[in-house]
Amino acid sequence: MNYLLNLPFVAKMAPDDYVGFTFFVGCMAMMAASAFFFLSMNSFDKKWRTSILVSGLITFIAAVHYWYMRDYWAANMESPTFFRYVDWVLTVPLMCVEFYLILKVAGAKKSLMWKLIFLSVVMLVTGYLGEAVYRDQAQIWGLISGIAYFVIVYEIWLGSAKKLAVEAGGYILKAHKTLCWFVLVGWAIYPIGYMAGTPGWYDGIFGGFSLDVVYNIGDAINKIGFGLVIYSLAVSMSAKKEA
Numbered sequence: 001m002n003y004l005l006n007l008p009f010v011a012k013m014a015p016d017d018y019v020g021f022t023f024f025v026g027c028m029a030m031m032a033a034s035a036f037f038f039l040s041m042n043s044f045d046k047k048w049r050t051s052i053l054v055s056g057l058i059t060f061i062a063a064v065h066y067w068y069m070r071d072y073w074a075a076n077m078e079s080p081t082f083f084r085y086v087d088w089v090l091t092v093p094l095m096c097v098e099f100y101l102i103l104k105v106a107g108a109k110k111s112l113m114w115k116l117i118f119l120s121v122v123m124l125v126t127g128y129l130g131e132a133v134y135r136d137q138a139q140i141w142g143l144i145s146g147i148a149y150f151v152i153v154y155e156i157w158l159g160s161a162k163k164l165a166v167e168a169g170g171y172i173l174k175a176h177k178t179l180c181w182f183v184l185v186g187w188a189i190y191p192i193g194y195m196a197g198t199p200g201w202y203d204g205i206f207g208g209f210s211l212d213v214v215y216n217i218g219d220a221i222n223k224i225g226f227g228l229v230i231y232s233l234a235v236s237m238s239a240k241k242e243a
C-alpha cells in the first residue's frame with residue numbers, strides 16, 4: 001500500500017514534449033470554448049439556441065476526451081488512438097448536424113443530416129481500422145475513408161446542401177460557405193496527418209513531427225472555429241431581427 005502513496009499524482013512534463021503540451025493547451029482551449037458557447041446560448045433567439053448548444057457540446061465532448069488523452073500520453077508516451085477516434089465519432093456527426101440546423105430555414109430535410117452523418121461515420125470507422133486495427137492495410141482503409149470524405153465535400157460544396165444554402169441566401173449562405181472551407185481545408189489536415197503517420201507512406205514529410213501534434217492543431221481549428229462561425233451567424237441574424 002505504501003508504494004502507492006509515493007506515486008506522483010501529476011505526471012511530469014518535459015519542456016520539449018510538444019505532444020504533451022498541445023494535449024494540455026488543447027484541453028484548456030476546448031474547456032474555455034465550451035464555457036463560452038454554453039454561457040452565451042441564452043442571449044440568442046430561440047431558433048439559434050440549438051445551434052449554439054451543439055457548438056458547445058462539440059467542444060465539451062472534445063474537452064473530456066482531451067483530458068483523458070493528455071493523461072494517456074503522459075502515462076504511456078504513445079498515441080491515444082482509441083480515445084481520439086471515440087471523440088471524432090461523436091463530434092464529427094455533430095458537426096454534420098450543424099449544417100442541417102443552419103439550412104433548416106431553407107427547408108433542409110432530416111435525410112440530408114442522416115446522409116452526412118452516415119458518410120462521416122464511414123470515414124471515421126474505416127480510418128480507425130487503418131490506423132489501429134489493420135495497420136499493414138492502412139492505404140486501402142485510408143482510401144475508402146478518403147472517398148467518404150470526398151463525398152461529404154461534394155455534398156456541401158456542390159450537392160443539395162449547397163442548393164439549400166443558395167436558397168437561404170444572406171448570412172446563412174455566407175456561414176455555409178465558411179463552414180465548407182473548414183471542411184475542405186481544415187479537415188484535410190487529418191488525412192495529411194494520417195499519411196504522414198503511416199510507415200512507408202509519407203512518414204517523414206513533417207520531419208518527424210508527431211501525428212498527434214497535427215491532429216491536435218486540426219481539432220482546435222476545426223471544433224472551435226466551426227463553433228465561432230455558428231456563433232457569429234447567430235449574432236448577425238439576431239441583430240437583423242432587431243433592426
Ligand SMILES: *C/C=C(C)/C=C/C=C(C)/C=C/C1=C(C)CCCC1(C)C
Nearest residue numbers: 127142145146149187190191194222
Ligand atoms: C473534430 C474532429 C474532426 C473535424 C475530425 C475530422 C477527421 C477527418 C476529416 C478524418 C479523415 C480521414 C481521412 C479522410 C482519411 C484517413 C483517415 C482519416 C480518418 C484521418
